[in-house]
Amino acid sequence: MLKHKSYTVEEAKKKLENYCAYQERCHQDVRQKLQSMHMIPEAIDQTMGHLIKHNYLNEERFSKAYVRGKLRQKYWGKNRLTLELKKRDVSKHNIKSALDEINEQEYNDIFEKLVEKRINQLKEPNKLKRKKKLVDYLLYRGWESFLVYNKVNELIP
Structure with a gap:
């Protein structure tokens, strides 16, 4: 035993x-x-x-720190951040307040940086396959589909 x-x-x-x-x-x-x-x-x-x-445990503070960290370190988009917080049973109110804290300029800069980095890694000669790989990568990371498709169509016409 x-x-x-x-x-x-x-x-x-x-x-x-x-x-x-x-x-x-x-x-x-x-x-x-x-x-x-x-x-x-x-x-x-x-x-x-x-x-x-005694303020050791604060779900709102957790959700804000989590969103900041994953956005800046792992380059996750809002969809992925929301999903991961829901998995941790964080309330909708705390998720919304954490996402509202994201600076739109910083969010867009991170997205641009991620797209740039990924497009340089893709060695696929076929244009459609390269497009699909980039789209899949960005959607998996939780970026909004309208951002992804606009950017991909702009870069790979």
């Missing part, structure tokens, strides 16, 4: 305070962490309440 360490509520609070202080977390991540620590539901709720009350 496997023996797993059991935690008191106070130990769990300390451990999760450090976990949340290290980087922004969503409620789902913290709940999963507590479950992996084999905490009972009452202790999970108590710990979550403590973390929220």
Whole structure:
């Protein structure tokens, strides 16, 4: 039989305070962490309440940091950002407020940079296949289809 360490509520609070202080977390991540620590539901709720009350856990702050980070690091578009936040059970209100924080100029600059980088990587001689590869790549990254198709038709007529 496997023996797993059991935690008191106070130990769990300390451990999760450090976990949340290290980087922004969503409620789902913290709940999963507590479950992996084999905490009972009452202790999970108590710990979550403590973390929220002491501002270690803030879903709005998480969603804004997540959107900023993934946009600037992974060059994800709004569709992908929305999808990933929904997977983490972030509320529609928090998703909308995080997406509203995106600077349109920065968003367009990142899109242009990504298109430029990708088009230089494509070695496909067939124009239609090159177009399809570029479109698929950009849509997978979550960029809006109207942006993608306008740009691709402009670059590969």
